[in-house]
Amino acid sequence: MKAVYATDLSEASEATVANETCLECLDRIGVEEFHLVTVVPSNVHSGMPGMNFEKRRRAALDRYRESFEDAGFAVETHVVRGTPHRRINGIAESVGATLTIVGSRGSSPLENRFIGSTVRNLARTSVTPLLVNRIQRATDDPDVLEEHLFQRMLYATDFSENAREAFEAFSYLRHATQEATLVHVQTPADPDPEDDPRDRLDELAGQLQEWDIDTRLDVRQGDPVEEILAAEDEDDPSTTLVGSRGHSRLRRLLLGSVSEDVVAKADGNVMLIPPKRVA
Numbered sequence: 001m002k003a004v005y006a007t008d009l010s011e012a013s014e015a016t017v018a019n020e021t022c023l024e025c026l027d028r029i030g031v032e033e034f035h036l037v038t039v040v041p042s043n044v045h046s047g048m049p050g051m052n053f054e055k056r057r058r059a060a061l062d063r064y065r066e067s068f069e070d071a072g073f074a075v076e077t078h079v080v081r082g083t084p085h086r087r088i089n090g091i092a093e094s095v096g097a098t099l100t101i102v103g104s105r106g107s108s109p110l111e112n113r114f115i116g117s118t119v120r121n122l123a124r125t126s127v128t129p130l131l132v133n134r135i136q137r138a139t140d141d142p143d144v145l146e147e148h149l150f151q152r153m154l155y156a157t158d159f160s161e162n163a164r165e166a167f168e169a170f171s172y173l174r175h176a177t178q179e180a181t182l183v184h185v186q187t188p189a190d191p192d193p194e195d196d197p198r199d200r201l202d203e204l205a206g207q208l209q210e211w212d213i214d215t216r217l218d219v220r221q222g223d224p225v226e227e228i229l230a231a232e233d234e235d236d237p238s239t240t241l242v243g244s245r246g247h248s249r250l251r252r253l254l255l256g257s258v259s260e261d262v263v264a265k266a267d268g269n270v271m272l273i274p275p276k277r278v279a
Contacts, residue, residue: 001030001172003099004092004128006037006084006118009060021147022133023071026101028176029150033074035095036061039084085121093127101131123244123263123272129169130272131239132263149269150176154237156183156228156262159200166243166273167204173241174211181235182208183218185227225261232266239269 003026038057061077068075076095080087092100104119122130133149150173157163170177182201197219205215218235220227232240242259263270 002033002097003031004035004037004097006088006102009038022149025149025176029172034068035076036064037078037088037091039087040081042082084118089127097128100126100128103133103135120264123260126274132270134269148238151178152237153177153180154235154240156242162243162275166241169273177213179214180208181216181218183231185220185224224258228262239271240266241271243273
């Protein structure tokens, strides 16, 4: 399993690299090879006096490389120029990555106004499952909020095809997961379900229990984003797992989606599973 770790080389993004428990969690789910990626934005000119951004970033990535290699991973580094989310997606696709990881200091009302951020753009366009790893805010020496990335999972489902694909991620997450909460939010606009949502959640729970994952069910009513975030606040999961609906890129840009709002507003880690690509 190959993973892309995208970094801006800030102290916040270095937190995952420095945390041995996080790296152990990634090893448990099958990650063997990392591609460390940093992007020099197109509007930053290497010819600026006294500045060689590519050289400085490559030296910084080499320090990251040592941490990953010491943890037993194979590592390649990439210093590229362009639009960050496009270049990150391009490298993930070219190397055949199955996971992209990016650090984020978390949500704030001010940050959420900047829709063009790298994290939000990756949430819209990622070609692989995307793990947004939250880092402590307002500190000079930040650390990850959760050392055990997948120990306690909150899985949100609307029983769509994309939600089922997100559930399939447990096939490898189970090696690091001990507890899971399965949550479904009913909205006033939803038609009366043919099956009791709790029964459908119970079927999923049966699969997780076969993998020795302690599971609880949570059926809620209201706004999906608000209720998923409320469940996160109550359950304090290591990571919230959601699937992307896979709208067209234009529609996602104009309307957003539940999954993108959860990525932007959640306090903790979020793992977003994009729809399968049609060949």
